Amino acid sequence: MTSRDDATPAVETVGLGRRYGRRWALRECNLSLPAGHVIGLVGPNGAGKTTLLHILAGLLEPTVGLARVLGAAPRDLRTLPRIGFVAQDKPLYGRFTVNDMLRMGAWMNPSWDRSSAEARLTGLDIPLGQRCGSLSGGQRAQVALAVALGKQPGLLLLDEPVANLDPLARRQFLQVLLEHVAATGMTVVLSSHLLADLERACDYLVLLSASRVQLSATTDELLHQHRVLAGPAEKADSITRAHAVVQSSVTDRLANLLIRADGPIHDPDWSVRPASLEELVLAYMSEPLAGAAPALTLAGSAQEGSR
């Protein structure tokens, strides 16, 4: 079931946008997410994460643009069986027992792996006879995940999967997820407004801020590219000319810069260290235009600051 063509992106969007009345929840979203990764979709609340995931899951029609999931349109009948989706509040039928939820999976999906879904839940001591309405938050999340994994999807979309879970349930949830990924090579897109939730799980990061995509790269690439520099303020211009500055704070004498390095920095006046994922995500979030038009805008604002 998980045989896939690595050349086909798991998710592809072109100029994707969704408007509610006058407000754009998502706009000009261009993404090409490679298959076989655990992809973290990070952004502040209201950045459009849920809107994007709902479009990819086929729940929502985009206002403009194009979305393709595993090489086909989200609402295509060939797509539905190949994607798994867990919505933010982990909706389950409250009157159904856990067992009924697993039966639902079999009733509504052509390929359904009952035995491993059941094994996963009994392994977590979740009684199959219990009504979903009386499950704890962590158990609800596990049942929702088990139903989504039981479909044996090639792509799993999770909307804020760990947002309302206590630390233990959070760890358990990610553990079950990553075990499945390791066994099947499934592609996962999971969103959170907190990077810390995802840092351990993801090897690819998409940053969505102010309804736009700001970053989309593997975490290795991001860590490799970004540097934190500290040095003399009067030399800041030479850096901004050569590299893309994401964030800068320049005082009379001292400049602190977070840059996307375009080549090595040899000038001994600068102290250079790698940026942590947390640092660089925060930098992009607090400079909403950084991703859209890197060098120009930020060079300008850095010069203003230096005067």
Next chain:
Amino acid sequence: MIAMTWRQHRAQLLIAVGVLAALAAYLLITGQQRASYANSIGLTACLAAKSQTCGPLAEAFVNRFGGIPQVFTLAAGLPLLAGLFWGAPLIAREVETGTYRLAWTQSVSRNRWLTVKLLTFLAAIAAAAAALALSFSAWLRVYSQLSAAGYTDIDRMGPPAFDLTGIAPLGTMLFAFALGTAAGALIRRTVPAMAVTLGGYLGAVLPMESLRYTAFLRPLHKSGPFSTNTIPVPPGAYQMNSGYSTASGRPVSFRDLAKACGHPQGGGSIGIRVSCLAQKGFHISQTYQPASRYWALQGIYTASFAAAAIILIGVAVWWTARRVS
């Protein structure tokens, strides 16, 4: 998907089976009492022999049992329940609880999901309407025989029996269900959708209670010279208003009559004024729908509600596929 639909809605369906079974049992028992009494006093045999002298027996029967109990007027409201408890929550509850995001991301398309649910409930409605109409028709049998022989006007032509026999329950039940489903899809919340269903159903059905006798097929008139006796109409006919006219057929009001033959409170006995009116050529007329039109009226009545139901279901399906979420 059928198994899923059954698991999800079995409680709603089984409650309906319970309600209908209780009602059918009540109708069976009380209907049986009436039938066996009619047998025991020889009324059934008398009517079967088409004897002209069943009057005293018919009177005994009606004295014993009366007409159609008031409570049956409530039974005529049963179709509304299909709108409130089957239709309104069908889509609204999924949206309200967020489970639509679970249901519509399985491998079943949204259209198929809704189609299976709709067909399941349509089958349930057909069964429920048939059960209601058949058990009530059986209950009504003695009255129908009396009415056909002209001994009573209690029969299936008038309310509430018109609403509870034939195919009328199918029409109103389909309409209520479709109204509830569409309201639920558009409003997305169960309780407000129920309120709209209640209002919309009463707003459509109550005017139809009288319109079905006047607007579908032109009522028949029968008139005769003015007298204190009512104009006899064919057995089983549904009688509507009576009126007055001149000899040439021009309708006149009661005020005109008073002008022509003295004020009713003026002196003279009623008989004198009646003979005065008859002498001046005034006529009394009765409008009615004959019993032979029962199925035609049922057909038009049901078809109008079914047509409205089809439109509403179409709206619900379209809106769900395009706009919900």
